[in-house]
Amino acid sequence: MLSVSYEVFYAVACHLSFSKAAEVLCISQPAVSKQIKKLESLIEVPLFERQGNAIALTPQGEKMLTYLREAKLIQNRMEADVEIIKSRMTAKAELKIGASTTLSLYVLPRVLSSFRKKWPLVKITLINRNTENVLKALKAHEIDLAVVEDKQESNALHYEFFMNDRIVPVCSARSPFAGREVSMDEFKAAPLAMREIGSGTLSAWSRTMSKWNIKASDLNIKVRLGGTEVLKNFLIEDDSIGFLSPLAIKREVALGLLQEVNIPGLLIERSFNFVTRTGESLTDTTRAFIREAKSVYN
Incomplete structure (x- = not known):
């Protein structure tokens, strides 16, 4: 906190008046003069000069005012932040979040831990469903906030960008497709293991296949599996190619269980987004969670 002498100098410098400063600070004019003399004695330079009935800042006073x-x-930011921290520590609320599988398993745990440390009394519930069912839960007011892949056209929903992600072809390290380039013709004939209808991963994959003028019926889809973990575990044991986020396979790749498949020219990108109900005011805890997520991943 600034000392009394500096606070008095600041008031006098802003108003260029001892009497006005005294009025603003609710002290006597002699007390103002005493504090200015004390400060000038301390720093050993004059801060004001007389100009007839008025006063003006000296060059040293101008510099002091700038600082x-x-x-x-x-000081104001610090005081505001202290109040925010105090309110965080005592805020009691409930926050219900719905997130698609990749986000629930591999992105949000880090955010939830960071958020909980700052808002310890907020009760958090996270439901893990595919994108389609998360958005249904949001529309039905079962959750306060959805975090899902990409955007679906809907006037009832408001989207806010969170972060980018990719979907990559992946196979077992023992698969005949591991460690080499796979042509598009080979890919079309290869056995594929895909996520279930309604998943964000499948939606991103489908959009990219459309750009290549490839329909699901053109491919050798052998199995559809409901969930990232079951798909990963299947791919480790099988010779199929699947599609997953690099976020989901980081550990398996590091352990040598799975490998990305090199299919030249194939790039599948998507975005993760926060979704709320259009026209609905967000609670302080919902806003705080969104800010924390962006902070953690930026």
Whole structure:
């Protein structure tokens, strides 16, 4: 906190008046003069000069005012942040979040841990469903916030960008497709293991296949599996190619259980988004969670 002398100088410098400063600070004018003299004695330079009945800042006073403006801004931010921290520590609320599988398993745990440390009394519930069912839960007011892949056209929903992601072809390290380039013709004939209808991973994959003018019926889809973990475990044991986010296979790739398949020219991208109900005011805890997520991943 700024000392009394600096606060008095700041008031006098802003108003260029001892009497006005005294009025603003609710102290006597002699007390103002005493504090200015004390400060000038301390720094050993004059801060004001008389110009007839008025006063003006000396060059040293101008410099002092510049520094104090910065100090006041820092002080105000600090005080505001302290109040926010105090409110975080005592805020009691409930936050219900729905997220698609990749986000629930591999992205949000880090955010939830960071958020919980700052808002310890907020009760958090996270449901893990595919994108389609998460959005149904949001529309039905079962959750406060959805975090899903990409956007679906809907006037009832408001989307806010969170982060980018990719979907990559992947196979077992023992698969005949591991460790080599796979042509598009080979890919079309290869056995495929896919996510279930309604998953965000499948939606991103389908959009890219459409750009290549490839229909699901053109491919050798052998199995559809409901969930990222079951798909990963299947691919480890099988010789099929599947499609997953790099976020989901980080550990398996590091352990040498799975490998990305090199299919030249095939790039599948998507975005993760926060979704809320259009026209609905967000609670402080929902806003805080969104801010925390963006902070953690930026």
